[in-house]
Amino acid sequence: MHSPRFVLTPPPATAAGPHPHHQAPTMIRVRFAPSPTGYLHVGGARTALFNWLFARHHGGKFILRIEDTDEARNTDAARQAILDGLRWLGLDWDEGPEAGGDHGPYFQSQRKPIYDAALARLEAAGRTYTEENGAVRFKFSRTAITVRDLVCGDVTFAPTEEPDMTLRRPDGSYIFHFVNVVDDAEMGITHVIRGEDHLSNTWKHMDLFAALGKDAPVYAHIPLILNPGGSKMSKRDEGASIQSYVDSGFLPDAVFNYLCLLGWTPRAEGEKLDRATLVSLFDPAGVHSANARFDMHKCAWFNAQYLRELDPAALLAAARPFLEKAGIIVTDDSLAAAALQSVKEKVSRLAEFPEWVHYFFREDYPTEEDALAKLRAKPENPALLQAAAAAFQALTEWTEPAVHTAIEDAAKGAGVKPGALMPLLRFALSGQTRGPGVATIAHLIGKERTLGRIQSALAKMG
């Protein structure tokens, strides 16, 4: 952790054009190489995120490569889930599926000739041997190998006593470690940022790079994301799948921001930081080396922060699918936008909106039973509601301040504080005991529906 770290990259060229005495700075090339398992895991997403930040920070290339050598698990749907998840997070790739590039193909399933050629080179160098059943193995160099890791520092592995590693199965298909290294070499990957679970195998990869006559990339092994219980995040854990954030109404920017802070602390004021700031501050050497536990509470807090920044139109656009999914029919966009606006500081996820605003959109909204019981308990309540109805009836203009004043006047006329009347009206107009200001609700639903709802509340009470 405290071992010296080398300078990450040469400083960017200050002047345009080639300089006779300096080599052009190498273009940073990083990659995210998921295997299509059917969903994008939050840990993988953060790995992709760090790679993306690094590429963008240095003006380099972010490459997406699909490691689909496992035929059984490789389906279009599984592949699509990865792409969708990355796109939702805003992690655009410069080379890869649907983007093209000069180093393709970007599916391992289509790169067999490249692997065959690389294997031939290893064979020519005398670094392989074939077993009786046809499997091909790699002769380890069996020397001490030091991984110079941006996050973990120098990690030295003693000469191995493990059996030589298999490169190719008898059926001709290749093993992960081999194709991974060949692809990184062929694609000119300069930095490998990946989960710490790969650290223990990195010496094998370096051994392979050396045998191939290539320089190994610079490594940065980032800590794993653990579930609240402290063990590795699995499919079943809340928040494990990126799709679950989409479904519960997270905003991509919020998830992006939260994931950045799991293991990395940008040296900036505050924690809510936009992408441009995150990009400009990112440095893998500043990544923490201990695993981090996932905290849905904090992730939701970030989402609430980002939700509040949405203007009414953007909020409606974001929430509309969730309203529709809950059976709410939006016929008046300005009403819907205002209704959402009125409760947006009360929710942290878009999926929570329907339960807060459903009564703005229909008259057959449910009523909270215990609240109804409370209202029935006081015999003077119906008269208070009648007084409010009368005050509303007399109003000629239906603005929020006018409605508010009418409520206060009605309370005064009945000899009670506004605070005694408000809860009654809230219940009558929304069926709920919580929500936006009463005057806001009345104003938004309009005079006619306000009066109608008071009458039906009186009917229920009496």
Place this chain on the structure above:
RNA sequence: GACCCCUUCGUCUAGCGGUUAGGACACAUCCCUUUCACGGAUGCGACACGAGUUCGAUUCUCGUAGGGGUCGCCA
């Protein structure tokens, strides 16, 4: 079993020999308030343990314990 990484409030973390150990989320209380929230204020709360180095360890070294990971003809 071997090897590798890790260990500061419940959680994410700042700290890089001398600090009243700081912040964020969560939690509690108070203020604001027609409800629920937001916001503001305050509080609760941590250096895993044991040696060593040093005038002095959260910080450096070693050990122990605990957690995680890797040792596939999975990726």
